[in-house]
Amino acid sequence: MTFSHRKLTSFAAALLASSTLVATPASSREAVIGLSPLQASDDLKAQAERVIMYLAETVEPGETALVFDALDVELIGSFSVPEGEAYANPKAKLQANRQLFAAFKHFFEGANPDADRPAAIDLPKLLRTIREHYPSDNERSIILLGSPVHDDPLAPSYSMEGGRVPYDGLVAAEANVSAYSTGGLPGSLDDDAVLFGIVPAAKGWQASLNHEYHVERFWSVSVEAHGGTMRYFGEDIETLFRLANEDGEPTAHPQPLVPTDKLEMIRFFPDKGRDAKTEAPSESAPNRTDIDWHYAENVRVRASWDCLACDLDLHVRSHPQAEVLFYGRSSTAEGQLFKDVRRGMTNGFETVVLNDAVDLAEMLIAINFYAGDATDGPVAVEIELSVGDRSFTKTVELKAQSGNGGVGRSAILERGSAPNRHWIVLSALELTKK
Structure with missing residues (x-):
């Protein structure tokens, strides 16, 4: 439907005659x-x-x-x-x-x-x-x-x-x-x-x-x-x-721009109305017969943190020969990394989804305090490992007060341990223990 000149003229005439114009x-x-x-x-x-x-x-x-x-x-x-x-x-x-x-x-x-x-x-x-x-x-x-x-x-x-x-x-x-x-x-x-x-x-x-x-x-x-x-x-x-048409004091958004040089897109998924089943960590290494820990399928790792001014990065390597998934390499043959918000609206959040079955004993997980400032003390990071519909969580703390831009990443890959207080490194199996 197009808007004819006659209709447009009627529209103008109606406005000119309108008593609602004040x-x-x-x-x-x-x-x-x-x-x-x-x-x-x-x-x-x-x-x-x-x-x-x-x-x-x-x-x-x-x-x-x-x-x-x-x-x-x-x-x-x-x-x-x-x-x-x-x-x-x-x-x-x-x-x-x-x-x-x-x-x-x-x-x-x-x-x-x-x-x-x-x-x-x-x-x-x-x-x-x-x-x-x-x-x-x-x-x-x-x-x-x-x-x-x-x-x-x-x-x-x-x-x-x-x-x-x-x-x-x-x-x-x-x-x-x-x-x-x-x-x-x-x-x-x-x-x-x-x-x-x-x-x-x-x-x-x-x-x-x-x-x-x-x-x-x-x-x-x-x-x-x-x-x-x-x-x-x-x-x-x-x-x-x-x-x-009203004057008012300018009000900035309560969650200000995070100082970061990372060029990435956050991905959101529709709410499903339910969460994965979360289990308490076991006292020792798991031995459940219903999960093959050396051939774990549908594996996901999620990190979340409650610090508005902090930019943290999740790193996941599925095995020693695999490329590391992180913000600078968000998609590989092994899987994808994306930002996935399903919880608090102001938390930090990152998720890695692996494509194929993995040996959890070989899997490496690391968190880096990349940018921003932790003005309220150590940053609490919740790390969740999901295998199928089972989930295991662990909360750890980053002691650094500000980001370091990822310095130390290569040392982690060589030694498998945190090179400085800006990093947390742990194995997948650690997440299943207290």
């Missing part, structure tokens, strides 16, 4: 708005109506707001209010901005719902474009309506599809590293408040509550790295527009 107190907040074309035309029409109503009520004489196609990052049009008291009236503002209705007509005609990328926008490119080409010295609201899942077909390794979320190192990296990177960019989003409205076309985007939390956190710390703050992230569009 002038709001001047807030001296500028506005930039981004919409996704990958939606049904009726959905875009409803969003455009709400956007224009917001602009008519809030943009003051002498001010200009910008409206973008947030996928292609192209300017749809501007909403400019001429100087003079006559233009304080919302209906007069609409009369002065009829060109925006024509621009919206063209935008609606290009609407193309995409089942694979519903309501997609290119938020990284839009934020870069605003800070570099549309700087502002005033407080400004950046209103975005779309899906929070970024998917660039030209960069599939950094796609957020499939429950994946960029890790903090990608945000802090130099701008040429990835679309998410902010280091060295010109300009800033100082005094800008970003409000992200998740539209109905994007329904079902989250794999779990933990995934939703970390997507919101990722975009929040990304906006902060650009110099702004995330004022709102959610599905309540009316709350978004109300907050967009």
Whole structure:
């Protein structure tokens, strides 16, 4: 369905005649708005109506707001209010901005719902474009309506599809590293408040509550790295527009950017509604006849820690001749490493899944305090070994107060023991003992 000129004119006339348009107190907040074309035309029409109503009520004489196609990052049009008291009236503002209705007509005609990328926008490119080409010295609201899942077909390794979320190192990296990177960019989003409205076309985007939390956190710390703050992230569009015109103290995300140079993606899986059976460690080496410890299948190792400012790394070597799985080599013939959140939303977390049967007596597990600071004392690390549906856990402590960037990794492979207090090394069989 396309949006005809007649319908667009009716839309404008309805707004001009609307008794719901009321002038709001001047807030001296500028506005930039981004919409996704990958939606049904009726959905875009409803969003455009709400956007224009917001602009008519809030943009003051002498001010200009910008409206973008947030996928292609192209300017749809501007909403400019001429100087003079006559233009304080919302209906007069609409009369002065009829060109925006024509621009919206063209935008609606290009609407193309995409089942694979519903309501997609290119938020990284839009934020870069605003800070570099549309700087502002005033407080400004950046209103975005779309899906929070970024998917660039030209960069599939950094796609957020499939429950994946960029890790903090990608945000802090130099701008040429990835679309998410902010280091060295010109300009800033100082005094800008970003409000992200998740539209109905994007329904079902989250794999779990933990995934939703970390997507919101990722975009929040990304906006902060650009110099702004995330004022709102959610599905309540009316709350978004109300907050967009309110002044408020900038509030940083409670889980700040972790200082790390690792360039990786976190992977989240849907909640299954149950956990693996966890057994207490035995007094001695296991001798259960139902598990072959020299031919263990479906083996997984998970490490988790409760330290917001700490970046720890799990290392697993399935046998002496195998390559070590860790953040720098996340996939080998033996298995894969990924960040897997199924527990606390703010814990550290890493998981290794091995592809084939292994001899647990030959398996080596190590944890490194890679980056960050442990301000509250030693970092408690829970390590869980799962074999089939059996799980064994052990809690150990890292005594170091800050990360060392992985120094000592080669010594571990040669000697099989921790070279310094930044490492913990243990065998798989140790996890089955008290």
